[in-house]
Every structure is written in C-alpha cells, then in structure tokens.
Amino acid sequence: MTEKMKRAVALKYEENTHSAPIITAKGKGIVADKIIDAAKEHGVPIYEDSKLVEMLDQINLNEMIPENLFQAVAEVFAFIYRLDEAAGKKERREENPSTFG
Numbered sequence: 001m002t003e004k005m006k007r008a009v010a011l012k013y014e015e016n017t018h019s020a021p022i023i024t025a026k027g028k029g030i031v032a033d034k035i036i037d038a039a040k041e042h043g044v045p046i047y048e049d050s051k052l053v054e055m056l057d058q059i060n061l062n063e064m065i066p067e068n069l070f071q072a073v074a075e076v077f078a079f080i081y082r083l084d085e086a087a088g089k090k091e092r093r094e095e096n097p098s099t100f101g
Contacts, residue, residue: 008032009056010039011065011073020064021073026057045080052076 010025025035039046052072059065065073 005029006032007050007053007057008035009053010035010044011056011076013077018064020067020070021077022064023056023059023061026061045083047076047079049076 005028007028008026008031009023011021012024013021027035036046038044049072052069055069055072056065
C-alpha cells in the first residue's frame with residue numbers, strides 16, 4: 001500500500017477586501033512541506049483536515065472559497081481565534097492567514 005502524498009492549502013481572509021477567504025497557496029509533497037514550513041516560520045496556525053484540503057485543492061489560486069465551504073472554513077477560523085485568545089493575543093487580526101495540512 002502506498003502512502004498518500006501530503007497536501008497543503010493556505011487561506012487568507014481580509015474582511016475589508018473580500019467577502020470570503022481566498023486560496024493563497026496550495027501544493028503536494030515537497031511544495032506542501034514548504035507551505036507548512038513557511039507557516040510555522042511565520043507563526044501561522046496550522047489546522048489538519050485532509051477532507052477539507054481535498055475540497056480546497058480544487059479551487060484556483062487567488063480565488064475565493066465557494067459558499068458550500070463557508071461553514072467548514074468558519075470553523076477553522078474559530079479554531080484560530082481560540083488559539084490566539086489562549087496565547088493571550090487580544091488584538092484583532094486584520095489579516096487572518098491559515099494553512100491546512
């Protein structure tokens with residue numbers, strides 16, 4: 001049995017610019033590793049959900065996520081918000097990037 005190749009998708013949401021998060025990066029294998037490493041290096045939270053990554057991977061770069069994924073992505077942003085609060089970060093993020101691995 002062969003192991004599935006790792007995938008990663010990065011999202012960015014700018015409340016004043018877009019009505020939904022956009023795909024800023026995506027890749028498989030080594031590219032996925034580089035996306036995840038860059039996220040870690042910049043303190044961007046990583047949320048693992050392979051089924052969501054599969055769906056998000058179908059979206060083109062710089063494209064907003066479709067309405068049918070709003071709920072799933074909103075749950076991820078809520079997760080990030082809770083992480084920020086737990087870390088003592090009370091300031092609101094202007095941009096809220098996320099990476100899924």
